[in-house]
Amino acid sequence: MSAGPRAMRWPIVFAGISGAIMVGTGAYAAHAPVGEIARAWLQTGAQYGLWHSIALAAVAAVAMRAPGRLATLSAALFAAGILLFSGSLFARALFAWYWIAKATPLGGLCFIAGWLLLAAHGATLRRA
Numbered sequence: 001m002s003a004g005p006r007a008m009r010w011p012i013v014f015a016g017i018s019g020a021i022m023v024g025t026g027a028y029a030a031h032a033p034v035g036e037i038a039r040a041w042l043q044t045g046a047q048y049g050l051w052h053s054i055a056l057a058a059v060a061a062v063a064m065r066a067p068g069r070l071a072t073l074s075a076a077l078f079a080a081g082i083l084l085f086s087g088s089l090f091a092r093a094l095f096a097w098y099w100i101a102k103a104t105p106l107g108g109l110c111f112i113a114g115w116l117l118l119a120a121h122g123a124t125l126r127r128a
Contacts, residue, residue: 046086055115084110
């Protein structure tokens with residue numbers, strides 16, 4: 001699976017949109033008339049989502065210079081983690097969808113697996 005410029009376009013687009021959503025959600029959390037628990041969920045989701053949006057853009061940059069399946073899978077797991085972790089916290093805070101709570105730890109596992117795959121990708125790179 002090649003991770004050339006065209007193949008890694010989606011993570012850059014995803015990271016840009018996700019980053020913008022996270023900044024907006026963080027700002028909303030700071031000013032919205034929501035309870036303290038909802039505010040904490042929004043802030044946590046925005047913080048983790050923003051960090052992983054940045055990480056996703058970085059993985060795309062790495063994969064364009066040093067393509068590999070592990071980097072591509074890392075990007076996919078970061079994107080899934082953003083949707084599951086941050087998305088579930090936002091849904092709980094804004095819509096009281098408590099049934100979605102089981103997605104939050106799955107998103108966290110995606111984040112962890114994404115980082116581990118990024119490390120594995122780095123470990124497999126040849127010296128220049």
